[in-house]
Amino acid sequence: MWQTLYDVTDFLWGTPLMVLMVGVGLYLSFRTGFFQLTGIGTWMRKTLGEILKKKHSSSNTGDGELTPFQALTTVLAGTVGSGNIAGVAAAIAIGGPGAVFWMWVIAIVGMMTKMAEVTLAVQYRKKTDRGEYYGGPMHYMKNGLGSTGKILAGIYALALFIEVMADACFVQPNTLATCVQDVFHLPLLATGIIVVVLSMIVILSGGVKKIGDFCGKMVPPMILIYIFACLVVIGMNIGNVPSAFAMILRYAFAPAPAIGGFAGSTITLAMGRGAARGIFSNEAGMGTATTVHATAQTDNPAHQGMYGVLEVFIDTVIICTLTSLSILCSGVWNNGNTGVVLTFDAFRSVWGQFGIVVLAIAVVLFTYSSYLGFFVEFRTCVEYLFGEKMVRVLQWLYFILPVLAVTLEVEQVWDIADMAVGFIVIPNMIALLMLSPQFLKLFQEYRDSLKEK
Template sequence: MYEAFNDIVLKVNDVLTSSVLLVALVGAGLWFSFKLGFIQVRGFGEGMRRTFGGLFKKKGEAGKDGMSSFQALATAIAAQVGTGNIAGAATAIAIGGPGAIFWMWISAFLGMATIFAEATMAQKYKKVAEDGTVTGGPVYYIRAAFTGTFGKVFAAIFAVLIIFALGFMGNAVQANSIAASWNTAFGVPKLAMGIVIAILALFVFTGGMKRIAKVTETIVPIMAAFYIIGALIVIFANVTAIPTAFKDIFVGAFNPAAITGGALGATIKLALTKGVARGLFSNEAGMGSTPHAHAVAKVNHPVEQGFVAMVGVFIDTFVILNLTALVIITTGSRASGKTGAELSQFAFSSVYGKFGEIFIAICMLFFAFSTIIGWYFFGEANIRYLFGSKAVKIYAVLVCVCVVFGSLQEVDLVWNMADCFNSMMVLPNVIGLFALSGMVKKVHDDYYNNFLPSQKKGA
């Protein structure tokens, strides 16, 4: 019975990830890129200014009334930059070859337009409860796109899917990654690590939006800097291999057999599908997760947070995930036969030796724990939507139970169902965005035609 159900879940997930989601997510990226005049290019400078301007100035306190723009981005990046940045690129390279990285770049470029639309609509339709608590996300803009019973049911379906995909099963996966890596590097028992993670997580959860914002705005820059420096050391230790690495990426994107020596299965389709799929699921553009963070940002116009959201995709894919790819390719580790996090660990160990395992364990702790916080926050917004604020404490405890459970052992069905729910929640989100594409354009035009000129006059 278990095996039969697991096989069904695998087949459903395979259909979703190999065709339906690629068409939906790439289609959304292309649609919003052209509809908004390639906003990911025109608005990129403004996004960087707002992001890094927020990094080096007083950030302000988060509370029920929301977060600063930078805190919202940090919470979004906390969720985006997870174990997928260590394992995702490795899996894509192992299966699709170096050319898969090129298609990751394409997916991220298109995804920047999609996430602009997500963040803008999340800001447009965010809600303020009677107690002053600000919340928002796809459930609210789905309800705006489809009125009546259909809208309510469609939004509820999304809410249930994201709670299970990220809040429960997804966080079990993240906890398992931490426990496994620390067991390998330091011999820490998995159960003990799971309990420690759960206690730390519960401490953050019970502090509400203010504590979540404080933790993410502190931990995200530290974890990014730690990984960037560690990866650059490995890459520059193999500096002569960098030109060949980029050649392999570009050639492998269109002629994989030239890189793999004609190995069986080396096709453009394989490189494209693995690259696009891993890229999209790493940066989460179009999945409907990060809009929950961007919805609560304190900005003067919805488009302002749309600019910032694009930078999150850029950091996730073009910086963090790209570094993982270059570490693997420049060290020649893709020929090891390993895949996933094990391949990344092998690549770092080629320069760091035993410290490579320790380095990955520390990165896993930063990446996965920050993702647990982000995914909890996204799930909480949907718990509030479905059941009200009284259910939040119960949800927090259940998430911590999943964290402990996930750290013990890898249960295939749980992992596969997490992927399946993760895939299914994309569909109501993207359909809602397509239905609101006219509103996205209207809000975009209002920013450039009305809000921006008035700001310049005021200055």
């Protein structure tokens, strides 16, 4: 069974899918004049600048359930988690240092992919009689592409349901429980039960708004703590930074030999693992995060789209890079470990046990908030596939599965998630290409409106 799963995963993450993802991202980048690079001042001012000025707290920013800041932090809660900590480590352990380069490539082109996804999700979202907002790829496929879109939407919604089950209900709890067991020696099953009980309290007491409020308060300090911890590890190994970058660039285009506990890798393996973990981390091309952005209060779809650019920048360009450099500079990347344990090895080499305890708490909060944030994606695909009333029925599946997931082998969990992501990306890439004229029109209109102010 597992060999079949590995074969399917390798096929999905082969050259054709890489060409499709990078190709769509490059196409959108060219058509927008590489806005993610040339317009960095604009999207920083309209996202981070507004957050710092606290404009996101205004109640007059448009219709929606969450403020743009809450939407951003809820999405980051879902993306800044196991993908950045365990996923990056697994990519390096299997694909070698060169995998990091392909994460960067995916991030750069993914910024525009993510902006297109978010913009279209807000443009085609719907509001229910209960005042709840639903949006995402299945909605812009169905409402923007006619009969073809309905077919793509059905495929996407089903694949998203599987991916959310794999990521939110398996990867996040598994990473959290493994971390807690490694540092605090708490049994895996006990951790799974605690996670579920706490999540039920938050979700059942307030739904999406409660999740947004929790993430708005918890995610920013979590990210700052993790960035500081990484910088200390890198700083203590500052002399190894040039060689770390050299390895990343060298083994992105050449096979990495077997060293220590590292079995060696090919260029294809480095490319595939780096791309898979990069996409899995920042979700650019998957469209999953747009289910959260679609609930945001915003004055313009393209304005919210800029928060998608910022999201990829924070997630991959900053956090994934810092994790990678911590592992490579500390010299533990080829010790034979993988996943969250490898990242912990890097931090343990500098921080000792005290630092590991502090980091473990941060990792627990990362993965727990990820699990919470993914509930928005879960309820969106359930609403589309089975109807709004079934959300309250099937949410119990969301609560039960993590208890089972914590006891699985970590590599099995990641392979399930990778396979599900592959099935999601393909219909979404097709839809983005077909809807690119609508996105480019919304994008240009918004840029023109900014010039007039």
